[in-house]
Amino acid sequence: MKIARVLALLPLASAFVITETDVFQNIEKTGREVIDQTQGVFEKTQHVLDDAFAKAVESVKEVGDKAYHRIHETGCDVQSWLEGSSFEEFMDVSENPDHPHHRPHDKPPHHGPPHHGRPHHPPHHEKPNQTVYELISKSKYTTKLAKLIGDYPDLVDRLNSTKSNYTVFAPTDEAFERIPKHGKKPSKEFLEKVLLYHISPDFYPAGRVLHSYTIPTLLEPESLGHKQRLTVRVTLKGPTINFYSKLVAVNIFGTNGVIHGVDHIIVPPPQVATIIDLLPGEFSTLELALVKTDLLDKMNSTDYPHQGGTFFAPSNFAFKKLGPRANAFLFSQYGLKYLKALLEYHIVVDQTLYSDAFFDQSGDDDEKTDDYRHFHVDLPTVLKDKYLSVDSARYGPFVEIRINAFSRVTIHDGVASDGVIQIVSDVLIPPKTEGTKQMYWTGNELSVEDLKERLAPFVDESPEL
Missing domain, CATH: 2.30.180.10 (FAS1 domain)
Structure with a gap:
């Protein structure tokens, strides 16, 4: 019975191991073939971002207000967390005697060290010439995110700096529009925490995202003692962050990192x-x-x-x-x-x-x-x-x-x-x-x-x- 259930899930499970280009081929196609070849590199780069986010708009609109309200109020969609147990219950790999256990100095495994070098160029070898903040601030699909980041000069400076490579999980304008209007206006301190929770200090292109279980962010809660992490899952809904925010656009590269589009604002989790x-x-x-x-x-x-x-x-x-x-x-x-x-x-x-x-x-x-x-x-x-x-x-x-x-x-x-x-x-x-x-x-x-x-x-x- 277990084998039959596993076989039924193999096509979905393969999403974990396919190369990033194949996994996201439908949302990475940005229509660059129609770009006027006489346009400058700047215009090409901006078109990549805008076109990628354009594909996210309809996806966001399909999400119900009720679900988003629950996420906004509690900081997480706990029901999605339970439903996010994709494959573990079907596998039993720990009893294989041919694979000895190792003690990695009390540290669990990690899929390779963070990338600290300059990011790889986007497809078609278009060398990026804008920072991740510049890309976000000039896109017509991330105007609300850009405005919010702009209220925090230190964060703007950080996302413009080329000393590090960041990963930004960028919600579209439509994601912001789903925030309940009747609630109290969040404090500036809380909004800053929300922004920090969308940014990883490490470089996570799509392939590395898919092969990670958790990803560190810039948010560091006092009672946690380390950087708050995001949870990555490939579910029946597709690749998700914290079980409810779906990846809808990936691998938009800047000079200092990479941007992935998400269809929900990712709220820091509760206790x-x-x-x-x-x-x-x-x-x-x-x-x-x-x-x-x-x-x-x-x-x-x-x-x-x-x-x-x-x-x-x-x-x-x-x-x-x-x-x-x-x-x-x-x-x-x-x-x-x-x-x-x-x-x-x-x-x-x-x-x-x-x-x-x-x-x-x-x-x-x-x-x-x-x-x-x-x-x-x-x-x-x-x-x-x-x-x-x-x-x-x-x-x-x-x-x-x-x-x-x-x-x-x-x-x-x-x-x-x-x-x-x-x-x-x-x-x-x-x-x-x-x-x-x-x-x-x-x-x-x-x-x-x-x-x-x-x-x-x-x-x-x-x-x-």
């Missing part, structure tokens, strides 16, 4: 706890558990500062797999202290694990760019002296992440302003020690006695967040 609250259909059991143990308040409170983190979030179905007796015990008055310890085993503080980047605020927080296809890392949880064993394997477009060699990350890289959410297929249960061996739970219905035995050492002395 982890807010995202969990927005998805009751998926996380109502988890949220109830967090509320009953007061952990939700701690996750939202400024009294417990942290620099990023990773929350391995079990779904309602994951809790159901524990069995009715274990759940009845955990949510009883007597079992709440065990429930709290269990939840603490899912929380990693100050260490943020993405599919392709890892930030450790307790030590070296530099991102490794070694191209490891397999890695292993042990993450310390809030539960005292207990670690999560994480193994990841990547084959082409697919990524498989296993926790404690058993539970799978089914939907990965739910970016948040204070960390990242990785949805797991099972509730994570601390191992118990028999002799010198660690005995991990492997998915059978858990008895109350076994659950208490595993959690009893932590119910009275679990450390605070």
